[in-house]
Amino acid sequence: MKVYPFFIPHAGCPHHCRFCQQQWLSGHSAAPSPEQVAGELPLLLPEQGDGEVAFYGGSFTLLEPALQRDYLQRVRPFIARGQVSGIRISTRPDAIGEEQVTRLQQGGVTTVELGCQSFSAEVLAAVGRGHGPQSAGRAVALLRSRSLQVGLQLMPGLPGGGPREALQSLRHALDLEPDFLRIYPTVVLRGTVLEDDFQQGRYRPLALDEAVELCAEMLWHCREAGVPVIRLGLQATAALVPDQALVAGPYHPAFGALVRARLWRRALATVLAGQAGAEVRVHPADLSDALGQRRGNRHYFEERGRRLALRCDGGMARDHFAVDGRTYALQAAAVFQPIPTLS
Numbered sequence: 001m002k003v004y005p006f007f008i009p010h011a012g013c014p015h016h017c018r019f020c021q022q023q024w025l026s027g028h029s030a031a032p033s034p035e036q037v038a039g040e041l042p043l044l045l046p047e048q049g050d051g052e053v054a055f056y057g058g059s060f061t062l063l064e065p066a067l068q069r070d071y072l073q074r075v076r077p078f079i080a081r082g083q084v085s086g087i088r089i090s091t092r093p094d095a096i097g098e099e100q101v102t103r104l105q106q107g108g109v110t111t112v113e114l115g116c117q118s119f120s121a122e123v124l125a126a127v128g129r130g131h132g133p134q135s136a137g138r139a140v141a142l143l144r145s146r147s148l149q150v151g152l153q154l155m156p157g158l159p160g161g162g163p164r165e166a167l168q169s170l171r172h173a174l175d176l177e178p179d180f181l182r183i184y185p186t187v188v189l190r191g192t193v194l195e196d197d198f199q200q201g202r203y204r205p206l207a208l209d210e211a212v213e214l215c216a217e218m219l220w221h222c223r224e225a226g227v228p229v230i231r232l233g234l235q236a237t238a239a240l241v242p243d244q245a246l247v248a249g250p251y252h253p254a255f256g257a258l259v260r261a262r263l264w265r266r267a268l269a270t271v272l273a274g275q276a277g278a279e280v281r282v283h284p285a286d287l288s289d290a291l292g293q294r295r296g297n298r299h300y301f302e303e304r305g306r307r308l309a310l311r312c313d314g315g316m317a318r319d320h321f322a323v324d325g326r327t328y329a330l331q332a333a334a335v336f337q338p339i340p341t342l343s
């Protein structure tokens with residue numbers, strides 16, 4: 001679904017999560033006024049379409065109620081004309097109650113994204129979220145009871161967390177049966193409390209390869225559960241570079257491609273074990289993921305004394321590959337262990 005985003009950085013939010021610097025993340029320093037939103041929509045939207053206008057970057061349901069209504073009302077005429085099908089907002093799990101949901105629905109909101117980040121009480125406390133892990137379950141149940149679509153956001157690698165915690169948080173998130181997930185490995189941004197933690201040696205972010213490996217495993221579990229992951233890693237902005245916003249952490253402008261390539265590597269390594277030099281046929285659209293960024297998967301096999309011989313075949317199904325006349329599903333070949341028991 002096409003999304004037409006407006007960023008309201010940090011608007012409405014009285015909290016100060018250790019990792020948060022919405023201005024860098026969104027690339028916008030101030031929220032547009034409702035009048036500005038109304039002025040930009042005719043330029044953004046098609047004559048007919050089923051996308052959603054989105055308000056991202058803050059805690060929408062913590063804005064003044066009159067301002068929430070004003071933003072939403074500016075979009076309503078475009079929904080009525082069929083130029084867009086609804087509105088998406090992002091907010092905190094503890095900022096969703098009966099009153100807020102009624103206001104959202106009356107305003108035309110169809111999808112709510114909840115910044116859960118983690119389901120570990122220790123991690124949520126360590127980053128100063130100001131809510132516990134139960135908030136998300138309550139919010140999802142309420143949103144579902146009103147037939148709203150729900151997306152959940154997770155941040156592996158937060159202080160006090162790690163790969164095991166990230167996988168257990170994912171288990172909690174999947175058990176809530178969201179419509180989609182976003183996964184953003186934690187990076188250290190300039191001007192955050194986390195930057196101070198990092199500089200003082202109190203916080204070590206995930207290394208890029210560690211984050212790629214972890215997110216490949218998370219993506220695999222999401223696919224097993226049938227939950228789409230609509231974003232892996234932070235959206236590239238002009239400011240997300242080392243001498244500006246980025247201090248440390250597993251940021252890569254093509255992080256999602258690295259993760260998909262890692263799944264391919266895992267699947268190919270399983271099937272190609274003992275089949276040195278065998279030709280692998282893939283759909284042309286899968287070639288770059290199978291090969292990996294900068295041919296990383298080919299180098300990986302070469303370093304282990306094996307040759308990865310890939311050939312495009314338009315007759316192959318997506319996310320499948322064939323070796324020696326036998327076809328394999330990527331998901332079935334790239335097997336991971338079940339997520340450890342929840343604690």
Ligand code: SF4
Nearest residue numbers: 010013015016017020
């Ligand atoms: S709740 Fe969201 S907007 Fe508010 S400080 Fe935390 S991450 Fe930033």
